Amino acid sequence: MAHKVQAVVVREKNAPASIETILVPDPGPGEALVDILTCGVCHTDLHYKQGGISDDYPFLLGHEATGVVSAVGDNVTEVAPGDRVILNWRAVCGECRACRRGEAQYCFNTHNATQKMTLEDGTELSPALGIGAFAEKTLVAAGQCTKVDPAADAAAVGLLGCGVMAGIGAAINTGNVRRGDSVAVIGCGGVGSAAIAGAKLAGATTIIAVDIDDRKLEATRKLGATHTVNSKDQDAVEAIQALTDGNGANVVIDAVGRPETYKQAFYARDLAGTVVLVGVPTPDMVLELPLLDVFGRGGSLKSSWYGDCLPSRDFPMLVSHYQQGNLDLDAFVTERITLDQVEAAFDKMHDGSVLRSVVEL
Template sequence: MPHEVRGVVAMQPGAPVEVRTVLVPDPGPGEVLVAVLACGVCHTDLHYRDGAVTDDFPFLLGHEAAGTVEAVGDGVTGLQPGDYVIIAWRAPCGGCRSCRGGRPWYCFDSRNAVQPMTLADGTPLSPALGIGAFAAKTLVAAGQAVKVDRAARPEAAGLVGCGVMAGFGAAVNTGGVGRGDTVAVIGCGGVGNAAIAGASLAGARTVVAVDIDYAKLDAATRFGATHTVNSTRTDPVDAVRELTGGFGADVVIEAVGRPETYRQAFYMRDLAGVLVQVGVPDPQMRIELPLIDLFSRGGALKSSWYGDCLPSRDFPVLIDLYLSGRFDLDGFVSETIGLDEVEAAFARMRRGEVLRSVVVL
């Protein structure tokens, strides 16, 4: 019998979200029903709301979530009711060419629940990133539910499910930051600050935070930035070069997703340096660079998909770092809100007033 809950739904592009009645089915084979405890408000939800991801409206928003397994479907192993989990939007299939090739973090056929969640009138909902967790319950594929230590408070733990993992992994997994490296991070929101924390924990000796907001730069220092640059006051490329002995950074992480910041990141690298793009751009954006510069500067230009993470491996590690006091997940939580406040939280996000608003259910 379907479970009737309240959920935050984007009905049409650009329109304010609505809190509607949502019907969540019992889990079928390979699925789990999760009682959501907390879910972060991420920029990706705003992209869905604005129609910048797909046009499969209506969307059930929310995807940075922690909760408790309430029921499991046939064939599910390794999970049982009562397990405390973070929900991932990548659940490697094990059979695609990437999984078979030993790179499950790039899985090209990631699993989601098969049964749809619907509005009360039966209209199917498209869950954001295959999750849809701005609701008291959600249905996901079993591989999306990753067990972690229940000592981690859900407001913080849920953020590992997207933004924190994306930023941390961009530095550690995609960028390969190591001991003694110099790193620059452009954009010090939730993703950028997670990248700063990851770079610091990986042993980078210099971590330069670049942003246009002094409040965000102050936050960056708490997550491990050794230097800050306000790019409205100085040329960030020149500033990063000056802070790295005139050479540029070994690894530059672009966490904004705009052509102008990508160009800055490209030129603030050292020769043969690595550029990692983790900021999500608007599909209409374009960039042009001199081909001779692409050739002559060498190095690597990488896009980071979800921090190139393997959730079953990486989520528990980040939670352990948090519980040991080495990774300040609580520092990402700017405020806690209710379901009815998501639209207002989007406005605060646009104005750059928060790292993360977190819906508590």
């Protein structure tokens, strides 16, 4: 049978997000039906709305979610009805060349539900990142569900489903930040702030936050930043070098994703240091660097996809750190809203007043 539920849909490019009745089928083989508890409002959802991901409208928005499994299809062993889960968009296949070489965090064939959710007239929906969680229920591949402790605050831990995991993982997985390292993070929105929290969790002792917004910089101090740099007022590279004995940071994370900020990251790292790009560039951006500088400075230039995470490994571990007080996920929840406030939450992204608005259902 199909379940009629309320959900947030965008029908065409730049159209307002609207509340619609959608039809969600019962799970088939390998699928899970999930009752959504919370879902964060992420920039990726805004990119879908604006046509920056694809033009496969209408989109069912939302993907940073927690929920409770209400039903599973045949051949599902990972989760069972009643399980509290965080949804993810890296349901690894176990069979592709990345999985076969033991690097499932780079899986090239992640799974989504086979069946389609639809509008009442039968129009098929494209769920954001294969999830579509601004809805009372959603249908996903069972591998997109990671079981976690139900005692943890759903609104906080659900943010591990995308942006917060991307930032933390950029530090601990991609950047391999170690105890005693110096780390600089350029861009202190949700992902950059999470990278700062990740650097603290990994044991970095000098953590430098760089942004042009003093409000964001002040907020990073609560997450672990030991120093802040407003790059409107001072040169970011010079400031980072000055705070690291003239050497540059061991790891510099670009959470903006522009040629200008990447160059800052490149020149602000120590010799043989690491640059991590986790901010997402647009297709038109081009980077130019002297090849001799790339050679002469050594080290590593890395890109971080979803924080190079494995949800089955990283989500429970980070939830445990949250419950022990080592990771302040509550700090990322700026406001708790309802489904009909999603469009207004998109507007708040532009003024820098929120890290995350979280829909509670």
